[in-house]
Amino acid sequence: MPQRPNRRAQSAVNATATRVGERLTQKIRAVEAERDGAYRERSHLVALLAAMTDGAVITYARDVEEPGWQIVYLQLGGHQASWHISPRDADLFAHVERVDVEDPRAQWDGHSTEQQYERIAAWTAELAEQCGPACSEMHTETGRCVIAKER
Numbered sequence: 001m002p003q004r005p006n007r008r009a010q011s012a013v014n015a016t017a018t019r020v021g022e023r024l025t026q027k028i029r030a031v032e033a034e035r036d037g038a039y040r041e042r043s044h045l046v047a048l049l050a051a052m053t054d055g056a057v058i059t060y061a062r063d064v065e066e067p068g069w070q071i072v073y074l075q076l077g078g079h080q081a082s083w084h085i086s087p088r089d090a091d092l093f094a095h096v097e098r099v100d101v102e103d104p105r106a107q108w109d110g111h112s113t114e115q116q117y118e119r120i121a122a123w124t125a126e127l128a129e130q131c132g133p134a135c136s137e138m139h140t141e142t143g144r145c146v147i148a149k150e151r
Contacts, residue, residue: 036088043089050074050096058085058096059106072096073106077123080109081116 050056053074061069061084068087073080085093099106111119 036086039086040089042083043085043092046072046074046083046085047092047096049076050093055105056096057099057103057105058093059099059101059103061085062101071106071108073108076120077126079119079123080111081120082108082111 050058050072053076056072056074058070058072061071064084066087068090070085070087070090070093071082072085072093073082075081
């Protein structure tokens with residue numbers, strides 16, 4: 001016949017399990033806060049890039065079931081780049097033209113994340129070569145580089 005577990009032993013096991021669960025919950029919250037902070041930082045940079053890029057648009061994300069998610073679309077060096085924007089970061093994109101999800105400027109061109117960052121790297125290298133450090137003296141009142149604008 002099986003023995004009944006000792007109540008003190010069972011209570012100690014339950015207390016240990018509770019402490020472990022609480023520590024795991026704290027770690028999960030810390031990791032989520034770190035992730036959210038990284039996404040917020042990325043959103044600040046994408047918002048800055050959108051402000052510096054002609055034709056930037058934002059629309060609601062049809063591919064995300066959670067409400068409030070958006071996608072910002074930019075044309076960088078002649079190629080599309082797009083990012084999902086969390087509802088908590090939407091305030092950073094108030095300056096970006098909002099368009100309907102059917103707007104042709106808000107249609108994903110099929111690029112992968114890897115392709116997107118390859119395109120950005122190539123465009124960055126091109127801008128650095130064409131504009132270079134002297135670029136700071138050639139900005140117009142709009143803040144856009146005259147050299148890049150005339151390409």
